[in-house]
Amino acid sequence: MKQLDYDVVVIGGGPAGMAAALRAKETGATVAIIERNDELGGILNQCIHSGFGLSYFKQELTGPEYAELFINRVAAAGIDVYLRTMVIDLTPARQVKAMNEDGMLVLAAGAIVLAMGCRERTRGAIKIPGSRPAGVLTAGLAQRYVNIENRKPGERIVILGSGDIGLIMARRLTLEGLQVLGVYELMPYANGLYRNIKNCLDDFDIPLHLSTTVTNIIGHPHLEAIEVAQVDENLAVIEETREVIACDTLLLSIGLIPENELSQKSGVNLNPRTNGPLVDEDFETDQPGIFACGNVLHVHDLVDNVTLEAEQAGTAAAAYAQQQKAAAAVRETGSAENKATITIGPGENVGYTVPAKMTVPSKKEIRILFRVRRPLEQAEVMIQAGTKIIYQGKTRVFKPSVMEAVVLKPEEINGLNGTEQTITVSVREVK
Numbered sequence: 001m002k003q004l005d006y007d008v009v010v011i012g013g014g015p016a017g018m019a020a021a022l023r024a025k026e027t028g029a030t031v032a033i034i035e036r037n038d039e040l041g042g043i044l045n046q047c048i049h050s051g052f053g054l055s056y057f058k059q060e061l062t063g064p065e066y067a068e069l070f071i072n073r074v075a076a077a078g079i080d081v082y083l084r085t086m087v088i089d090l091t092p093a094r095q096v097k098a099m100n101e102d103g104m105l106v107l108a109a110g111a112i113v114l115a116m117g118c119r120e121r122t123r124g125a126i127k128i129p130g131s132r133p134a135g136v137l138t139a140g141l142a143q144r145y146v147n148i149e150n151r152k153p154g155e156r157i158v159i160l161g162s163g164d165i166g167l168i169m170a171r172r173l174t175l176e177g178l179q180v181l182g183v184y185e186l187m188p189y190a191n192g193l194y195r196n197i198k199n200c201l202d203d204f205d206i207p208l209h210l211s212t213t214v215t216n217i218i219g220h221p222h223l224e225a226i227e228v229a230q231v232d233e234n235l236a237v238i239e240e241t242r243e244v245i246a247c248d249t250l251l252l253s254i255g256l257i258p259e260n261e262l263s264q265k266s267g268v269n270l271n272p273r274t275n276g277p278l279v280d281e282d283f284e285t286d287q288p289g290i291f292a293c294g295n296v297l298h299v300h301d302l303v304d305n306v307t308l309e310a311e312q313a314g315t316a317a318a319a320y321a322q323q324q325k326a327a328a329a330v331r332e333t334g335s336a337e338n339k340a341t342i343t344i345g346p347g348e349n350v351g352y353t354v355p356a357k358m359t360v361p362s363k364k365e366i367r368i369l370f371r372v373r374r375p376l377e378q379a380e381v382m383i384q385a386g387t388k389i390i391y392q393g394k395t396r397v398f399k400p401s402v403m404e405a406v407v408l409k410p411e412e413i414n415g416l417n418g419t420e421q422t423i424t425v426s427v428r429e430v431k
Contacts (some may be wrong), residue, residue: 001104006032006080007321008314009096009107011087011262014042016294018070019307020113021313025077027318030079032107034087034098040074041067042117043140044303045311046147049168050197066303090266094289110321113313114263114285114292118163118256118299125218126254130217133224139165139253146172154249159183160214162190162197164301164401171200178216180245182207184214184228186235193301193401206274214250214378215242223248224418256299266290273352274298280341281358281366282316283309291317298354298369301403337388342416345355347384347426351371351400358423361414368406370425372398378430381406385416385423395430 009022013035025031039045044052047063054060057069074081082100089097096107120138133246135154143165145151151301157173159166162185183201188211190197201208209228215237216227227383232240258276260268268277268285277285278299282292294306338340340360344353354369368383381393390412398404406425413423 002102003106003108004032005108006030007110007325007341008032008113009034009094009109009111009318010115010314011085011090011114012117012294013037013040013041013081013297014115014117014308015044015067015070015303016117016296016310016313017042017066017113017115018074018311020077020115020291020293020317022070022073022077023311024113024318024321025079025142027322029314029318029321031108031318032078032082033074034082034085034096034107036084036086040071040081040083043250046140046144047080047168048147049172052303054304061088063303077165082355083230089389090262090288090341092267092287109289110267110324111289111291111317113310113317114290115294115310116262116296117260118258118295120252121255121257123252124255128214128217130227131220133217133219133222135219135223135248136217136250137252139163139169139251142249142251143172144170146176149278152176152178153251154223154247156181156247157249157251158214158228158245158247159251159253161185161253161255162192162208163255164192164196164334166251167192167196167200169251169253170206171204174204174206177250179247180206182205184209184212186213187211187233189400190231191401194399201375212241213237218244218251221286223250226250255257256295258296258298260296262305263290263296268292271352271354271356273346274314274354276354278356280355281362283313283355283363284316284320289301289320290321298352301401305403340416340421342385342413342421342423344368344423344425347382347424349376349379349398349427349429350425353425358413360409361418364410366413368408368425369400370404370406372400372404372427375399376427376429379427380430382426382428383408383423384426385413390423392418398427 007029008023043069044063052066085100094109098105218225277292293310376398383391
């Protein structure tokens, strides 16, 4: 069994893991990336469409191009990369146990960054009735079949869910000469980015059916048809609207689940709203020295935002490791007795917030990320500490598919006293 020591160990070699590792390396830390696949890049390797890097690199790139830029940086920085390596255990003492073709590895880390990404929600998660035929698969798996393995999933395709992967695959399959019969979405609004609705559906005359879902799967051993039906405002099926559609493939684009089995092994507590770790403003979990970023923390719509978030987590992880080396008793932001932890939570029309807590006083700005629960045409962000309003934004449009961000300045939060232990982020409609 090989035993190794690093200042920072990053679990996951996708865009979040690479960005965190690079930023930690820039501080002078010794860094390792553990990746279970054959190459770095994560999900970007199969996202051959363009639209990446617009804000981070100020140019439009495909997924593999975006990944390659970071892969080259990782190689140039001299970061140790363990490919085809599976992490099997993670302890609160920051000991990483992994396994690859050479045997067992034990990595002792001053700090750990969790960047394992997320997995797709499957048919079993939403319990669609019917038979269990071949031809029912997730949109991401279909994307891998087409873009990497050069296989087509079927000829007549229906997509359930209007997530971005499903929308992109509707266009991709159409370009491959396959027939996409329609995209069906349970909610009364689309869950993907507006640009994907326009570029992937409208431009290719692919119909989007809102407030409609799949109610039955028909066929054996291969899919022959599906039954769809409209739903009312309570998401209950309207019986008289049931319709059978002949098809041989059903793609599911019904959401993503952060991959946090390892996180829980280390004792990290999860946020029930995001299914990702509870973190503070430095993306540190409630286990000291264990940080989280990217889709393992909460589902992102843009990889550029993943990169920015991961860089902050990598910087904080390296600082923590350096403090551990120096046997510092407290973080550099202040003495323990003068600091307080304030909870950050969602209020009216808000689904979740990241971070879920922060430490005051703070010398830096705090960036709060959140998503709204439903589309709002005229609304404003309001952040309160108890009954005190500390931030109020301008009236504008909000959509659940777009991750929002508000930056609080130190002077807006450092004046909070001990009675104001909760900050609430709300988005309120303006009548």
